[in-house]
Amino acid sequence: MSSITDPYASSRETTEGTVFSVTGGDWDSLVTEIGATKEERVVVNMGPQHPSTHGVLRLVLELEGETVTEVRCGIGYLHTGIEKNTEYRSWTQGVTFVTRMDYLAPLFNEAAYCLGVEKLLGITNDVPERASAIRVMMMEFNRISSHMVALGTGALELGALSPMIFCFREREKVLDIFELVAGLRMNMAYFRPGGVAQDLPDGAIAKIRESVKELRRDFKDNVKLLVGNSIWMKRTEGIGYLDLAGCTTLGVTGPVLRSTGLPWDLRKTAPYCGYENYNFDVITADTCDVYGRFLIRMNELEQSLRIIEQCADVLEKLEGAPVMVADKKIAWPSQLALGGDGLGNSLDHIRQIMGTSMESLIHHFKLVTEGFHVPAGQVYSAVESPRGELGVHLVSDGGTKPYRVHFREPSFNNLQSTSAMCEGSLIADIIGAVASIDPVMGGVDR
Amino acid sequence: MTETGMFGAQGTGDTSGYGGLVRTAVSPGSSERPYGGYFDDIADDLERAYPDFSNAIEKVVVDRGELTLHIKREKLFEVAMILREKLLFEMCLGVSGVHYPTDLNRELHAVYPLLSITRNQRVRLEVSVSDSDPHIPSLVEVWAGNNWNERETFDMFGIIFDGHPGLTRILMPDDWRGHPQRKDYPLGGIPVEYKGATVPPPDERRSYK
Structure with missing residues (x-):
């Protein structure tokens, strides 16, 4: 032969x-x-x-x-053992690890983790209002940047190149805000148990308001390109069908679940970080298909902008309020400052602990090297990430390190529905269906 | 085991003065009624819908505003089915394993967070088995989405889910030996040179308990 x-x-x-x-x-x-x-x-x-x-x-x-x-x-090609690694670091250091799971939505990983640690510590209600408002604002910005990648790459994979250019242009603006506030554009480790790492820099609110205006204007470019576009609709309508029963039994959440018409959004059904104080709508579609999920993501952008504007109002009112819990046994001891190479130690703080106060130095040393003790027990805390319910199962043995950290990743659970969505369809439609699930492999494999 | 860590530290390297203390994970004891909030409703509904309730539930724990039902593994499948069919817990949000090597004959725990969309309520199931007999009935027939989650827990902890349609490794390579999330499995790593000094791998550095 x-x-x-x-x-x-x-x-x-x-x-x-x-x-x-x-x-x-x-x-x-x-x-x-x-x-x-x-x-x-x-x-x-x-x-x-x-x-x-x-x-x-x-x-x-x-x-x-x-x-x-x-x-x-x-799957498993991107498994990095983040959950195992956190068991060898302090509770605060865990943030730096978990932010790298779903790398397109790092702040949601941090938020779910920090809310869990705060629940274990019993300080959920002690987190200052300003810290919660900053968290909400940053998370909504992150939702925009994540949806931008979902829409841009989704369109790219189906052969539409221009939306990707526009989406990444908008995403850059959001990443600029992240850089301004947290010092880094991705994987910021900005949320810490008890609050956020540092307050907003001067002039941040003005810049944020300006960006919101620009984003709202520029989103229209993508709407014009894709919404109602007959080629786009032929590639997406009726594709990747998954109904409500399929979603619930497969544990699918997020835009895929909302595309069945169910307005299930943890920001409304189980509010955290003060989401109950903001006005916004839960976007749904009733088509159960790729086009419906695309429309949901498109329309969620405007809702995120609405929330950000309300956060800006709140933050202006709370100017100068604390952004970390008052308990000095938990709050990160050094006041961090933005340097030329990102977030770092503030020189004032180093001067104080090295030159003036032995007690400050001891306190700093103990908290940074050893960390704080977290009472034994287990909690589950969840946030609505751009991909669905991001849950964290935390177990503490009473020590200064997590005993077990498990992330219930929406990407992992949603990706399971690929078979249900695609079997029987054409091979070209798999691309659209997978793109509409928007799995991030860093989150799937952890 | 004596090990030499960073800066030549011996033993645990604990400099806090409490080096002799060994911390063991202690799970909280059983809670008494009333559990508070909607937890009593769930318990009442479950008792009504499932006559064998007292036999199946090892203990009920209410801690930090969360309800945990510890279930005997023989009854897990029945309880899960009742929770989905009668109490409308439509979603199982995965399976999380926990390894407690000091909890003798109950070393491996599987934790199932459940969500009811209809009731907007949550409950957690916990099942514990021994290391020598790590079998738990699979819940894939109850919630199809548990398929990958059980594979992950098998992969990471070695818990065998009986009745699973294809229990293979999912994150680690198929020929991997051992179950990495167990407490007796080392983290591993290599020493790293930094500015002339050598920093040992994370699990060999001195640690504070």
Whole structure:
């Protein structure tokens, strides 16, 4: 047989019949060889390195012609053992780790983790109002930047290039705000148990208000490009169908759940960080498809801007109020300052502890090296991330380190629905369906 | 085990003066009624819907505003089914394993946070099994979404979910040995040189308990 000499298309006999393995680009020689066989079942490995699988996601597809009969996801390529690592660091250091899970929504990871630690400590109500308002504002900005990547790359994967340019332009503006406030553009470790790492810098509110105006103006470009666009709608309408029963049994939350018409949003149903004080609408669609999820993300941008504007009002009123719990045994001891290379120690604080006060130095040393003790017990705390319910299961043994940190990642749970959404559809529609789930592999694999 | 950590520290390297203390994870005791809030409703409804309630529940813990039902593993499947069908807990938000090596014959715990969208209520199920017999009935038939979550907990803790349609590793490679999230599994890592000094891997640095 010719296959023995062909390195790209070898064949072997199995109980299921002849199996041809193709690993290279010589498709023609394979077609000639299988021309005589009746079956046209092809198993294709899509990924883990593939431009349209949203990161290192591997999809094993069984095809009959262009129809997908079976989809299985292969995950774990980005597993970094973050949950295990946090068990060897103090509770505060945990923030730096968990922010790297879902790297497009780092502040939501931090928020869920910090809310959990605060619940374990029993200081949920002691977190200052200003800190909560900053958290809400930053999270809503993060929701915008995350949705921008979801929409931009989703469109790109379906062949629409221009929306991606606009989406990343808007995302840059949001990242500029992050840089201004937290010193870093991604993985900021800005939320800390008890509050936030530092207060807003001077002039931040004015800059934020200006950005909100610009964002609101520029979002229209994407609306014009995609909403109602007949090519876009043909690629997305009726694709990736998953109804409410499917969502609940598979544990799917977020925009995918809301695209079934159920207004389930933890910001409304189980408010945290004072979300009950802000006016906004929960966006839903009733089409259960990719287009509905796309519209939900589009319209959530405006709701996030509304919340940010209200936060700006609140923050102006609370100018100068504390942003960290008053308990000095928990609050991070040093007053951090923005330096040229990001957030760092404030020189004033170093001068004080090194030169003037032995007690301050001891306190600083103990809290930074050892950390604070957290009473034994377990909690589950959840926030509404751009992808759905992001939950954290924290267990403490009473020590200064977490005993167990488990993240209930919406990407992980939502990705499971790929099979239910795609089996029976065309191969080209898998791209749209996976993009509408918006899985971030850093969150899936942790 | 004596180990030499950073700066030549011996033992745990604990400089706080409490180096002799060994901390063991203690789970809180059983709570008494009234549990408060909607927790009593859940308990009442479950008792009504499930006659074998007292036999299946090991203890009920209310801690930090959360309700935990500790269930015997033989009854887990029945209780889960009743919770979904009769008490309308439509969603299971995953499975989290916890390893308590000092909790003899109950070393491995599986924790299931449940959510009822209809009632907007939450409850947590907890099942504990011994290291030598790490079997828990699978809940994939109750909530299909538990499929990957149980695979992850198997992967990380070695808990075997009986009746799972395909219990294989999910995050670690298929030929990996051991279950990384267990407490006796080392974190690993390599020493790192920094400005001429060598910083040991995280699990060999001196630590404060």
